[in-house]
Amino acid sequence: MPLNLYPAIFEAKNLNFKKRDLTILENVSLQIQRGDYCGIIGPNGGGKTTLIRLLLGLETPTSGAISLFGIPIEQFKAWNKIGYVPQRSALIDSAFPATVREVVAMGRYAKRGLFRPESAEDRKRIDEAMVLMGVEDLRSRLIGHLSGGQRQRVMIARALASTPQVLIVDEPNTGVDVESQHRFYELLRILHKTKNVCIIFITHDIGVIAEDITRLFFVNQTLLTSTTPSEMLRCDEMSRLYGNPSHLVCHGH
Amino acid sequence: MMLEMLDYPFMQRAFIAGIMIAILASLGGSFIVLRRYSLLSETLAHVSLVGVAIGLLLGTMPLYGAVATSLIAAWLIEYLRSSHGLYSDSILAIFLSGSLALAIMIVSISGSFNASLFSYLFGSILSVSREDLVLIGVFGTISTVLLLLFFKELYFIAFDEDVAKAGGIKVQWLNYMLVSIIAVIIALSIRIVGTLLIGALMVIPVVSAIKFEMGFFKTVLISIAIALISVIIGLAASYIFSIPSGASIVLCLLVIFIFSMIINRR
Numbered sequence A: 001m002p003l004n005l006y007p008a009i010f011e012a013k014n015l016n017f018k019k020r021d022l023t024i025l026e027n028v029s030l031q032i033q034r035g036d037y038c039g040i041i042g043p044n045g046g047g048k049t050t051l052i053r054l055l056l057g058l059e060t061p062t063s064g065a066i067s068l069f070g071i072p073i074e075q076f077k078a079w080n081k082i083g084y085v086p087q088r089s090a091l092i093d094s095a096f097p098a099t100v101r102e103v104v105a106m107g108r109y110a111k112r113g114l115f116r117p118e119s120a121e122d123r124k125r126i127d128e129a130m131v132l133m134g135v136e137d138l139r140s141r142l143i144g145h146l147s148g149g150q151r152q153r154v155m156i157a158r159a160l161a162s163t164p165q166v167l168i169v170d171e172p173n174t175g176v177d178v179e180s181q182h183r184f185y186e187l188l189r190i191l192h193k194t195k196n197v198c199i200i201f202i203t204h205d206i207g208v209i210a211e212d213i214t215r216l217f218f219v220n221q222t223l224l225t226s227t228t229p230s231e232m233l234r235c236d237e238m239s240r241l242y243g244n245p246s247h248l249v250c251h252g253h
Numbered sequence B: 001m002m003l004e005m006l007d008y009p010f011m012q013r014a015f016i017a018g019i020m021i022a023i024l025a026s027l028g029g030s031f032i033v034l035r036r037y038s039l040l041s042e043t044l045a046h047v048s049l050v051g052v053a054i055g056l057l058l059g060t061m062p063l064y065g066a067v068a069t070s071l072i073a074a075w076l077i078e079y080l081r082s083s084h085g086l087y088s089d090s091i092l093a094i095f096l097s098g099s100l101a102l103a104i105m106i107v108s109i110s111g112s113f114n115a116s117l118f119s120y121l122f123g124s125i126l127s128v129s130r131e132d133l134v135l136i137g138v139f140g141t142i143s144t145v146l147l148l149l150f151f152k153e154l155y156f157i158a159f160d161e162d163v164a165k166a167g168g169i170k171v172q173w174l175n176y177m178l179v180s181i182i183a184v185i186i187a188l189s190i191r192i193v194g195t196l197l198i199g200a201l202m203v204i205p206v207v208s209a210i211k212f213e214m215g216f217f218k219t220v221l222i223s224i225a226i227a228l229i230s231v232i233i234g235l236a237a238s239y240i241f242s243i244p245s246g247a248s249i250v251l252c253l254l255v256i257f258i259f260s261m262i263i264n265r266r
Helices: A048-055 A101-111 A120-132 A146-163 A178-194 A235-242 B007-036 B039-058 B061-085 B086-111 B115-124 B128-150 B153-157 B161-166 B171-189 B200-211 B216-241 B245-261
Strands: A010-019 A023-031 A037-041 A063-070 A084-087 A164-168 A198-200 A214-220 A222-227
Touching: A010 A037, A010 A048, A023 A048, A037 A048, A048 A063, A048 A164, A048 A198, A084 A146, A084 B161, A101 A120, A101 A146, A101 B153, A101 B161, A120 A146, A146 A164, A146 A178, A164 A178, A178 A198, A198 B216, A214 B086, A235 B007, B007 B128, B007 B171, B007 B200, B007 B216, B007 B245, B039 B061, B039 B086, B039 B115, B039 B161, B039 B171, B039 B200, B061 B086, B061 B171, B061 B216, B115 B245, B128 B153, B128 B171, B153 B161, B161 B171, B171 B200, B200 B245, B216 B245
Parallel strands: A023 A222, A037 A198, A037 A214, A084 A164, A164 A198
Antiparallel strands: A010 A023, A010 A063, A214 A222
């Protein structure tokens, strides 16, 4: 077993989360390490997005402990290390007055702090993120005037502008065409392999990233299993977890 | 005639107050319009009328009462919205009608429905005192500095509150700060625009500017320009035609809004 010199990016111990007496998540413990490419799968309403919102501090657990980069979440300050692209982020109000450049620049806001105008470093990172996601030619266009696939790339560019060590994408392909989806998976692979960014990918469609992921979590109210993908993606295992006969289709990309 | 009106001290005060309020209202209005929270300005304007009524009843300076009541209401509204999961528009509707009922009750009991209250409802260029100007100057400067200081964070929250929070931005604190500033802007504006019309000064310049389809920073600049033009023309019209300043300002805003719809139609 490889020795981890660095603390886990995310560590959750015995997490419980209830909303209006309804149990959403129960007794979830997990560790996500640097270099991981994690897939989080599970049925609708199983608590995948809630788990991510807890790890990001957007919700407070009923009980349990969370640490980020070895620091308890209550004391954690370096949020710019985490890039987050939430569910349905490509569905933006078409009248919102924001250019692509302004949206990508938001990724630097948490890092800049008060009284500081945009620095040369900020401009460099914003330009790099736009080039990497292929949206530099759209910089002056309004975000609401772009296609679903273009908006998705802008949202990822915003997350990357803060030069994060981990990128969380939550069911990112809502309203996005197939060609853009394939390009998106390719970009995630590049980020993971060449930039060493830890990827956490929440999806229903695990087949599209089956070849890339190094760890897979199945969440359905609790963390049912955390394992390597080859073991979990066996059809009999999937059938056991989903409760129906399941057949895995690996998409070419 | 334009220059002649500036010879009068009351018009000088009205123009200075009007220009400060135009900048403040359109700057603060930019954030609430983009958050689909436009009714907040209308609600707090009605709430501030309770403070005015209490001020008139007690014989104290009504503007202080307006600032106090609208601030308390702004915090309560934000608390109910963020902590109790109630629909924002429902909360605003409750506060809007409830506060108007309370204001009418206080005014009826005190028998103080007079010209003074009329000027608070619709604005009056004659009513801006030196003390009002100092109050608008002090609170207006603090509000402008805070809005400019946290401009990028408030913009990020308006665009995507969750991602802003996940990025380490103090969303809850900034939300309370924004509603407090909006409450203060509204209370300060009622001398010029009146409680029944201030909502228009916060919303119409921004909605008109959005029609020009620019980025956020340019949209804010255009909305400030629209508010300034409307306030200057509206105050001049109020002097020339002896009409309430709030009404003339809002009619100017409406003309610009229609114009922006026509030239930017697709």
